[in-house]
Amino acid sequence: MVSKNQIKLISSLHQKKYRLVNQLFFAEGTKVIQELLDSKLELQHLYTTQNDFQSVSLSNRTQISDADLKKISALTTPNSCLAVFKMPEEQTIEQKGIVVALDDIRDPGNLGTILRLCDWFGIEQVVCSVGTVDLYNPKVVQATMGSITRVKVVYTDLEKWIGNSKLPVFGTFMDGESVYETNLPAEGIIVMGNEANGISEGIEAKVSQRIAIPRFGNLQKTESLNVATATAIVLSEFKRKTSV
Amino acid sequence: MVSKNQIKLISSLHQKKYRLVNQLFFAEGTKVIQELLDSKLELQHLYTTQNDFQSVSLSNRTQISDADLKKISALTTPNSCLAVFKMPEEQTIEQKGIVVALDDIRDPGNLGTILRLCDWFGIEQVVCSVGTVDLYNPKVVQATMGSITRVKVVYTDLEKWIGNSKLPVFGTFMDGESVYETNLPAEGIIVMGNEANGISEGIEAKVSQRIAIPRFGNLQKTESLNVATATAIVLSEFKRKTSV
Structure with a gap:
């Protein structure tokens, strides 16, 4: 189950100002989410319609309905999963390459x-x-x-x-x-x-x-x-x- | 004014089967439409919210409201114009280049x-x-x-x-x-x-x-x-x- 407050939070992340306020963003689809999970990024929460991503602890993972995924997705045809990540700290560019x-x-x-x-x-x-x-x-x-x-x-x-x-x-x-x-x-x-x-x-x-x-x-x-x-x-x- | 039948026809052209049946397709936006007008393609009808494209005869051009344009457009944010063209005859490819x-x-x-x-x-x-x-x-x-x-x-x-x-x-x-x-x-x-x-x-x-x-x-x-x-x-x- 995904709560009304969670739906409200994720929906707000479609807009830049709320991404900045919450220091959160989201990604969709198995491939992209897996790449982000494999990186240094910190997962806030994962929502999936399948029983997948078993390496993610249950406290960080919620199985949701297709209807709920549609409510939070930015895609016209949602994938099977959406994950919210914490924004990394701002990086610096070196004068090379x-x-x-x-x-x-x-x-x-x-x-x-x-x-x-x-x-x-x-x-x-x-x-x-x-x-x-x-x-x-x-x-x-x-x-x-x-x-x-x-x-x-x-x-x-x-x-x-x-x-x-x-x-x-x-x-x-x-x-x-x-x-x-x-x-x-x-x-x-x-x-x-x-x-x-x-x-x-x-x-x-x-x-x-x-x-x-x-x-x-x-x-x-x-x-x-x-x-x-x-x-x-x-x-x-x-x-x-x-x-x- | 654009008639209900015209709206119905153009809306049908969003789908491939109706484009084939009618041998028509449409384009949107001043730049693309102008390029198609300058080509060998034959205009079926032009719909515009402005008083532009004056080189197109009034029998082929209708000034329409933003609301009507939104009904026929394929864009989330419609441009100011939409033009329906006849499909050209099928072409052949030469074995060169x-x-x-x-x-x-x-x-x-x-x-x-x-x-x-x-x-x-x-x-x-x-x-x-x-x-x-x-x-x-x-x-x-x-x-x-x-x-x-x-x-x-x-x-x-x-x-x-x-x-x-x-x-x-x-x-x-x-x-x-x-x-x-x-x-x-x-x-x-x-x-x-x-x-x-x-x-x-x-x-x-x-x-x-x-x-x-x-x-x-x-x-x-x-x-x-x-x-x-x-x-x-x-x-x-x-x-x-x-x-x-």
């Missing part, structure tokens, strides 16, 4: 996909502008497919943070140099911009190297790539060139 | 993003298995951002189609050769597999060259890339190597 900097990424699916890409390419640090969608938004947690536990993410005044960094700063622009031809280093900041507006002016001024993904289609028409697919191509090029 | 073959891609956002990528990279032909999500699904149309007008897409028995082709067949597998190291031709079929199950057995048997996107992260953990981001990286590599 490749750091991905996100300038107001608004779509939760894009942020989640970018974190999954960073995980794949062994990039451990992501810095987000304060206008970037919240890491603990349920759709972001879902789209990361567990990568959220392996990539450090901080939110900060991105312009100031980049200004204080000594790493070279790469940004993608239509008029940049082909990323296929550019010499890419093993250390640097890669800025990816907002879905509609690209990289903001203040941050553009701090970019030391303008790169571009060459376009082969109809030059009059095809306007842009989705930011997650653009990130995929740029990270692939950085890794291809620096891992030999 | 790069052809992307999709083996049961189920997510509409993934299919739309892949078509946008093909458009960017100048790849004009896409062959889909019959189990792939419908091209005219409203979410696919939306995610293509207009690329739907510039990329030829056909649905067919993919295994048979590949079997009859003389082009070399590339497929991504965990145990494939690094796509960075592989010699890639200017002509060939690139197979991308289902989100959960990858490339199906019958089609795998027809793959002549197994390629892989090298992984740099924690090898125990990171399981896979999203199919759209994997497509981004593979297409980028093909184009980078064959365009010099």
